[in-house]
Amino acid sequence: MFYLIYFAIIMIIPLYAQSKVRSAYSKYSQVYSTSGMTGAEVARKILDENGLYNVAVEETPGHLSDHYDPTAKTVRLSTDNYYGHSVAGTAVAAHEVGHAIQDANDYNFMRLRHSLVPMANFGSNMSWIFILIGMFAQMTGLLLLGIILMAAGVLFQLVTLPVEFDASKRAMQQIEALGIVSTDEYGQARKVLNAAALTYVAAAAVAxxxxxRLVLVYTGMQRSDD
Incomplete structure (x- = not known):
């Protein structure tokens, strides 16, 4: 039963999450915001209203490549969202500014996630080397080391969830308080951000x-050794 659930989660849920975010973004990128503001203007307005004049807003290449860079203190928006006037672009821009507000407020989960980056990167890069050698060579010690390293990446995925949820919450509060969207557009923007959040939930569930699964493999090898 575990493996049936496992395969359902690693195969079906990520595909479903990706289809939801593509569908929501595609639909609401065709709906133009009544404010007439571009994503760049939305980001700049929210930043300025929160006193974050030092945070820059830049265009970045790629599709849905939008992100906030805490090191450079820069909100980067994909071309479509930077120049576009859509509800989807408004939602995405506000979400990324939500991260900038988190950074300015020293939000605890964001600070924790940032501290986990080196360990998570190392764990993600090295864990499978130890796991595969441990499994094929029947060396439980190496397998356990790989599992511990992988756990660092899983922890990072889990900590990412409250960071993303909170950024979306802040985004919705800002676009409503500043009158950037109408009542109908508010619901549409929420659908875009909820769909995006589902991808993070799916990634965490898979991890x-x-x-x-690997813990079960390890315990099985331990019993075989006994």
Whole structure:
């Protein structure tokens, strides 16, 4: 039963999450905001209203490549969202500014996630080397080391969830308080951000179940050694 659930989670849920975000973004990128503001203007307005004049807003290449860079103190928006006037672009721009506000407020989960980056990167890059050698060579010590390293990446995925949820919450509060969207557009923007949040939930679920699967493999090898 575990493996049936496992395969459902690692195969079906990520595909469903991706289809939801593509569908929501595609639909509401065709709906133009009544404010007439571009994504760049939305980002700049929210930043300025929160006193974050030092945070820059830049265009970045790629599709849905939008992100906030805490090191450079810069909100980067993909070309479509930077220049576009859509509800989807407004939602995405506000979400990224939500991260900038988190950074300015020293939001605890964002600070924790940032501190986990080196460990998570190392764990993601090295864990499978130890896991594969441990499994094929029947060396439980190496397998356990790989699992521990993978756990660092899983922890990063889990900590990412409250960071993303909070950024979306801040985004919705800002676009409503500043009158950037109408009542109908508010609901549409929420749908875009909820769909995007689902991709993070899917990624975390896959990571957790992959870790659990390897723990089961490890305990099985331990019993065989006994």
């Amino acid at each position: 957790v179940f992959e870790l659990l």
